[in-house]
Amino acid sequence: xxFQEIVLKLQSFWxxxxxALLQPYDMEKGxxxxxxxxxxxxxxxxPMRAAYVEPCRxxxxxxxxxxxxxxxxxxxxxxxxxxxxxxxxxLYAQSLKALGLHPAKHDLRFLEDDxxxxxxxxxxxxxxxxxxxxxxxxxxxxxxxxxVPVDPPSFEITYGLERMxxxxxxxxxxxxxxxxxxxxxxxxxxxSERQFSRYHFEEAGVERLLARFEDSEAEGLALLQKSLPLxxxxxxxxxxxxxxxxxxxxxxxxxxxxxxxxxxRNLARKVVEVYLKAGDEARAEAxxxx
Amino acid sequence: MSLPKPFLxxxxxxxxxxxxxxxxxxxxxxxxxxxxxxxxxxxxxLAALGTHxxxxxxxxxxxxxxxxxxxxxxxxxASRLKDDTGAYSAAAAGFAAxxxxxxxxxxxxxxxxxxEALAARRILEGESALKILARILPELLGALRFDKSMRWDGSxxxxxxxxxxxxxxxxxxxxxxxxxxxxxxxxxxxxWRGVAKTFSLAxxxxxxxxxxxxLVIADPAERREALLQSLRMKVVLLGAEPAGANALxxxxxxxxxxxxxxxxxxxxxYLTLPEELLVVVIExxxxxxxxxxxxxxxxPQFLAVRDGSSEGDKAxxxxxxxxxxxxxxxxxxxxxxxxxxxxESKGAAFLPGLAYHKDLGSVAAKRDRVERLALWLCRNxxxxxxxDEEAVRKIARLAYADLVTxxxxxxxxxxxxxxxxxARHDGxxxxxxxxxxxFYWPLGAGSxxxxxxxxxxxxxxDKIESVASGFSVALNPTASADPFGLRxxxxxxxxxxxxxxxxxxxxxxxxxxxxxxxxxxxxxxxxRFTMAVLxxxxxxxxxxxxxxxxxxxxxxxxxxxxxxxxxxxxxxxEALHEARKLPxxxxxxxxxxxxxxxxxxxGAANGSAASQGGENPAMEKAEELLSRELVLLGSDLAPRIxxxxxxxxxxxxxxxxxxxxxxxxEVLVMAENPSLRERRLALLRRLIDLFNSVADIAExxxxx
Numbered sequence: 001x002x003f004q005e006i007v008l009k010l011q012s013f014w015x016x017x018x019x020a021l022l023q024p025y026d027m028e029k030g031x032x033x034x035x036x037x038x039x040x041x042x043x044x045x046x047p048m049r050a051a052y053v054e055p056c057r058x059x060x061x062x063x064x065x066x067x068x069x070x071x072x073x074x075x076x077x078x079x080x081x082x083x084x085x086x087x088x089x090x091l092y093a094q095s096l097k098a099l100g101l102h103p104a105k106h107d108l109r110f111l112e113d114d115x116x117x118x119x120x121x122x123x124x125x126x127x128x129x130x131x132x133x134x135x136x137x138x139x140x141x142x143x144x145x146x147x148v149p150v151d152p153p154s155f156e157i158t159y160g161l162e163r164m165x166x167x168x169x170x171x172x173x174x175x176x177x178x179x180x181x182x183x184x185x186x187x188x189x190x191x192s193e194r195q196f197s198r199y200h201f202e203e204a205g206v207e208r209l210l211a212r213f214e215d216s217e218a219e220g221l222a223l224l225q226k227s228l229p230l231x232x233x234x235x236x237x238x239x240x241x242x243x244x245x246x247x248x249x250x251x252x253x254x255x256x257x258x259x260x261x262x263x264x265r266n267l268a269r270k271v272v273e274v275y276l277k278a279g280d281e282a283r284a285e286a287x288x289x290x
Numbered sequence: 291m292s293l294p295k296p297f298l299x300x301x302x303x304x305x306x307x308x309x310x311x312x313x314x315x316x317x318x319x320x321x322x323x324x325x326x327x328x329x330x331x332x333x334x335x336l337a338a339l340g341t342h343x344x345x346x347x348x349x350x351x352x353x354x355x356x357x358x359x360x361x362x363x364x365x366x367x368a369s370r371l372k373d374d375t376g377a378y379s380a381a382a383a384g385f386a387a388x389x390x391x392x393x394x395x396x397x398x399x400x401x402x403x404x405x406e407a408l409a410a411r412r413i414l415e416g417e418s419a420l421k422i423l424a425r426i427l428p429e430l431l432g433a434l435r436f437d438k439s440m441r442w443d444g445s446x447x448x449x450x451x452x453x454x455x456x457x458x459x460x461x462x463x464x465x466x467x468x469x470x471x472x473x474x475x476x477x478x479x480x481x482w483r484g485v486a487k488t489f490s491l492a493x494x495x496x497x498x499x500x501x502x503x504x505l506v507i508a509d510p511a512e513r514r515e516a517l518l519q520s521l522r523m524k525v526v527l528l529g530a531e532p533a534g535a536n537a538l539x540x541x542x543x544x545x546x547x548x549x550x551x552x553x554x555x556x557x558x559x560y561l562t563l564p565e566e567l568l569v570v571v572i573e574x575x576x577x578x579x580x581x582x583x584x585x586x587x588x589x590p591q592f593l594a595v596r597d598g599s600s601e602g603d604k605a606x607x608x609x610x611x612x613x614x615x616x617x618x619x620x621x622x623x624x625x626x627x628x629x630x631x632x633x634e635s636k637g638a639a640f641l642p643g644l645a646y647h648k649d650l651g652s653v654a655a656k657r658d659r660v661e662r663l664a665l666w667l668c669r670n671x672x673x674x675x676x677x678d679e680e681a682v683r684k685i686a687r688l689a690y691a692d693l694v695t696x697x698x699x700x701x702x703x704x705x706x707x708x709x710x711x712x713a714r715h716d717g718x719x720x721x722x723x724x725x726x727x728x729f730y731w732p733l734g735a736g737s738x739x740x741x742x743x744x745x746x747x748x749x750x751x752d753k754i755e756s757v758a759s760g761f762s763v764a765l766n767p768t769a770s771a772d773p774f775g776l777r778x779x780x781x782x783x784x785x786x787x788x789x790x791x792x793x794x795x796x797x798x799x800x801x802x803x804x805x806x807x808x809x810x811x812x813x814x815x816x817x818r819f820t821m822a823v824l825x826x827x828x829x830x831x832x833x834x835x836x837x838x839x840x841x842x843x844x845x846x847x848x849x850x851x852x853x854x855x856x857x858x859x860x861x862x863x864e865a866l867h868e869a870r871k872l873p874x875x876x877x878x879x880x881x882x883x884x885x886x887x888x889x890x891x892x893g894a895a896n897g898s899a900a901s902q903g904g905e906n907p908a909m910e911k912a913e914e915l916l917s918r919e920l921v922l923l924g925s926d927l928a929p930r931i932x933x934x935x936x937x938x939x940x941x942x943x944x945x946x947x948x949x950x951x952x953x954x955x956e957v958l959v960m961a962e963n964p965s966l967r968e969r970r971l972a973l974l975r976r977l978i979d980l981f982n983s984v985a986d987i988a989e990x991x992x993x994x
Contacts, residue, residue: 103484105602132609
């Protein structure tokens with residue numbers, strides 16, 4: 001099964017289970033959770049089911065394409081289910097069956113792995129799923145988003161697409177993966193790994209990144225004054241990515257690092273306050289009209 | 291007459307973390323036993339069963355009804371039954387009404403406090419167990435406590451992981467109750483193979499068996515046997531043994547309901563990696579068991595444990611082998627990269643840039659403090675013969691350098707042992723390599739100590755420095771937080787001192803840490819923190835000695851000496867423990883306390899008359915004898931203390947008894963005549979000083 005067939009199969013599986021098939025959000029980000037569909041989707045009482053591929057950039061994880069198991073940019077397949085179905089792990093197992101992996105014929109286990117994102121102020125309890133020893137997914141019940149407890153909780157599944165493909169195709173190197181029956185993953189992505197590793201570790205302009213971080217924060221705060229939480233959230237994402245690149249450049253001291261994380265988290269919290277307030281007001285208005 | 295019946299409660303869950311399963315299983319029978327007792331339900335054979343997917347409570351028998359019992363409630367004193375007019379008093383009527391009685395039915399009985407009181411007789415009717423259980427099972431589940439709990443739907447319920455099913459049976463009957471938005475029934479969770487299947491259980495009695503036929507071993511003890519058996523079966527033909535830490539075994543018990551081992555192998559060439567590294571990759575990363583031959587050497591095999599049957603074992607084996615190969619390849623890659631530069635140069639290049647703590651500077655600064663303290667220990671700790679100072683210095687110098695290697699960044703638990711591997715590669719002497727390997731020892735309460743004197747001194751220096759510097763920047767451990775692990779460091783330091791026989795003055799060592807920097811700041815740190823650090827060590831020392839069976843009063847008696855010199859303190863303690871068996875010991879302790887009390891009470895007057903010379907009335911016989919005895923005692927004690935012969939010192943103290951008793955019998959210390967009184971007080975003060983030079987006997991609790 002080539003890489004894109006895995007994506008197609010997951011998409012059709014989750015479409016059958018009521019998910020809107022979204023597209024990646026057009027910004028650099030470290031995890032699929034940053035996509036507004038998940039960030040805002042997890043907030044408030046309104047039900048949400050969505051599935052999408054999300055490219056994730058982890059500048060510090062890049063290895064110039066030298067390491068067969070590590071990438072600075074890779075793909076997650078992300079599913080958000082709110083409220084969680086009665087048997088989410090069973091549903092997850094069925095999705096693996098759709099990929100030809102029958103749980104009874106493998107060792108599929110769930111290891112405790114509680115998740116948190118200090119920049120988003122988000123946390124949840126859950127597991128990493130291991131298939132015959134290989135970590136292929138993260139499953140999380142969100143408990144908190146942007147420092148606000150979520151009610152009801154959401155269930156998030158994050159499939160590591162490259163890991164799953166390496167398992168299914170029995171490949172030793174991520175770059176040897178068959179992408180579409182014609183091209184390899186390496187043909188499509190190796191050069192980008194090389195160049196972005198150089199950029200992130202050696203060439204990224206520290207002053208410009210710091211300025212971008214500051215600017216995004218100022219812009220976000222200004223937008224919140226105008227009750228525009230959605231564009232303000234883009235500023236959170238921009239700050240977070242600038243921070244990740246600065247981390248890879250290794251120029252932040254321990255104190256600077258902690259302060260930067262706190263600033264992103266604060267803006268995220270403010271975004272959510274404004275967003276939820278607007279939602280409450282809209283619901284109250286609807287209730288009065290009804 | 292109703293018959294007791296077996297009882298079963300099962301909660302089906304999404305996979306519990308092993309530690310949560312263990313804590314829940316420890317709590318369940320305890321809480322249940324309390325509730326059953328409160329509700330007057332008799333039970334036997336109560337046991338907690340469970341896996342990562344279910345928690346169960348089983349009783350071989352539980353009564354079908356609670357007993358009917360008579361109970362007396364006690365109220366106001368008997369005298370208040372009636373008022374002056376002969377009518378029932380308001381108090382009596384109120385008390386009777388509280389228990390639904392007319393006041394005529396009150397009786398006068400002796401209360402548990404032994405007073406005559408008004409008493410109301412109540413009959414607590416027995417109730418059917420089904421009713422009681424329906425009431426108390428939600429209470430039981432709600433009483434379970436977890437380190438972390440979560441919500442998973444809108445019901446507001448919290449548990450360690452989502453609850454997906456409830457079964458509760460008394461005999462054949464369902465106990466009806468609700469918890470976490472679910473209703474109980476007789477549906478038992480089957481083994482999980484990707485689908486949550488249940489089956490119906492007719493009778494609580496057949497729970498274990500019904501699960502076992504479906505490949506679920508609910509009893510953890512039985513599952514452990516099955517796990518060990520399965521692991522051994524796979525390697526018996528190799529003449530090998532499954533290895534793996536006990537913690538891994540416990541964890542694995544809560545990863546499979548029916549453990550089934552799969553044997554895999556890896557390339558023999560990986561056996562050249564440091565053994566600890568291989569073990570960490572196999573155990574910690576892969577959750578697999580290493581395999582060792584009869585002599586204990588690692589073999590190029592490992593055991594994975596899956597849940598259920600052996601269907602598809604080949605895919606499972608290949609999957610695990612594939613992942614292990616990738617991880618080992620990673621490890622080799624890092625190992626080779628790390629070996630390209632020496633530890634010495636890595637330390638010089640990177641430790642100054644590695645923060646230890648914002649107010650304590652870099653790891654390089656810490657290393658320099660530790661190096662100085664280690665050398666001071668070499669020169670100042672007595673009882674040590676022939677210390678290789680250069681080796682101690684080198685250990686302290688190199689031990690932290692592995693923190694900047696790629697492998698230790700990846701596997702922090704390998705600090706020390708990776709450093710040793712790199713030092714060996716750099717051609718450092720074996721004594722230095724070993725010292726680096728053992729630098730962080732002891733790793734746990736019963737774990738081994740550094741094996742050589744050189745290793746022990748370097749390791750001790752790190753521990754004392756950590757505690758002393760930590761206290762100066764408010765890292766003192768609290769009940770809930772000890773981020774730098776100072777408790778463990780302090781206990782490790784004390785164990786090295788006591789068990790390796792390092793006779794060191796802790797006060798001087800701690801002050802040395804503060805004075806490793808110049809000037810007024812050092813002065814004020816030493817002033818402010820030395821005592822707090824010593825008291826912190828002392829708290830751990832009390833614990834260590836109590837664990838070894840020494841009574842707390844004996845421990846406190848040696849505190850004045852042991853606070854600064856723990857090893858000498860231990861020798862005093864051992865001697866005191868023996869001396870306490872002497873027939874006269876208790877008596878001398880009583881007399882000593884008496885002397886100490888007199889001195890304390892003489893308090894304010896103390897000293898005022900001391901300088902008044904002049905008349906010097908003649909001594910009474912007993913006073914003269916004691917005075918001469920104390921001169922002798924002084925000259926007898928000094929050399930014994932000097933040589934650490936505390937047993938003899940205590941015997942000598944005890945021998946003072948007859949003369950001291952006679953002194954108290956015949957001489958009035960607090961005499962009218964001030965100079966007489968002062969002379970006698972001075973005599974007692976001298977006695978106390980002499981005793982205190984051995985131990986503070988006033989701490990000893992006497993039985994009379």
